[in-house]
Amino acid sequence: MMGDNEEILQQAADWRALGKGVALATVVSTWGSSPRPVGAKLALEQEGAFIGSVSGGCVEGAVIEEGLKAIADGKPRLLSFGVSNDRAWEVGLACGGKIQVFVERVE
Amino acid sequence: MKLGFLQKALAASREGRPAVLATNLTNGLQTFIEATETAGDLTLDAAALQAIRKAVTEDRNATIETADGPVFIEVFNPRLRCVIVGAVHIAQPLARMAALTGYLVTVVDPRTAFASDARFPDVVLSTDWPDEAMEKLKPNRRTAVVTLTHDPKLDDPALSVALRSDAFYIGALGSKKTHAARCKRLQALGFNEEELARIHGPVGLDIGAISPAEIAIAIMAQITQVLRAEPQSDREAA
Known part of the structure; x- marks a missing residue:
């Protein structure tokens, strides 16, 4: 499972070493056709720079928004995305799948 | 975290x-x-x-x-590794593609004219004899081994070590004829048909590749297929 995630975790560690607030988002479950498998990661820092992905680009915007909130308040978040989601029109998955993404601050 | x-x-x-x-x-x-x-x-x-x-x-x-x-x-889990035996032309694009795909790459070739930093910038090189290099590298179930030298003196010792390991992928460059001759030599060393069937030869998916970079794509695609084919279908079924 490691490989592309190593680069992402290393970037997260490097950002922390620079004293930046950092959050990690991880795909923890998928249903139907989802573009990234369970374990896929995205790391972001307080200014909104990010590396990695949790979908084909469909929900990254919303995940980054929640990541910035997690950096601010330190609370972990479990996000669900899919066509049946209330926010489907804005951030639904075009593929028709569903995913859950766990977002946490790097302490 | x-x-x-x-x-x-x-x-x-x-x-x-x-x-x-x-x-x-x-x-x-x-x-x-x-x-x-x-x-x-x-x-x-x-x-x-x-x-x-x-x-x-x-x-x-x-x-x-x-x-x-x-x-x-x-x-x-430990990083995926790719061991390429033969610092030949195909190894140049293959080493870069494998690194891009997330593998830790080692290119093995005792011929220092081939295995040079100028030809393989940023790649870990070993100029040990292939069997010694392979014994040190200890291929495991997270390792792919590809032999590209075309030279039995170099390919066969590497393949012998790979066949005794848990390497998830073993591929050897060469035509059907070359591969048949190779299997015969390895049989003489004591490997049976079932063991030799682990070797993908001719190496790579049949996509009509001609240039070294295209052949590298065919090899990388086959390695990926062997690594992912089963989990992928499980994932889609889930």
Whole structure:
């Protein structure tokens, strides 16, 4: 499972070493056709720079928004995305799948 | 995630040790597990520990239900490795593609005119004899081995070590005729048909590749197919 995630975790560690607030988002479950498998990661820092992905680009915007909130308040978040989601029109998955993404601050 | 766990996961992955991070998705409590060492504030019962062992064996992340809510089990397995024997023209694009795909790459060739830093910038090179190099590299179930020298003196010793290992992929460059002759030589060394069937030869998917870069694509595609074919279909069925 490691490989592309190593680069992402290393970037997260490097950002922390620079004293930046950092959050990690991880795909923890998928249903139907989802573009990234369970374990896929995205790391972001307080200014909104990010590396990695949790979908084909469909929900990254919303995940980054929640990541910035997690950096601010330190609370972990479990996000669900899919066509049946209330926010489907804005951030639904075009593929028709569903995913859950766990977002946490790097302490 | 605690920064310490993140660093432990990176270190474990680099040093080839499997590790696991268990996260309660409701409250964010986490425990990091590596060999017999456990650190963190998430308490894991016997059922959770069993699920963790299963996840490591199958190299698959999983979410399990516990009394305190869902727990995500993330497996940090050792990095995939690709050993390329023969610092030939095809090895140049293949080494770069394999690195891009996430593999730790080593190119083996005792011929220093071939295995030079000028020809392979940023690639780990070994100029040991292929069998010695392979004995040191110890291919495991996270390793792909590709022989490209076309020279039995170099390819055969490397293949002999690869066949005695758990390498998940073994490929050898050469036509059907060359491969048949190679199998005969390896049979004489004591390998049976079933063992020799592990070698992909001619190497790579049949996509009509002609140039070295195209042949490298065919090889990388086949390695990926062997690595992912089964889990991929499982994932789609789930």
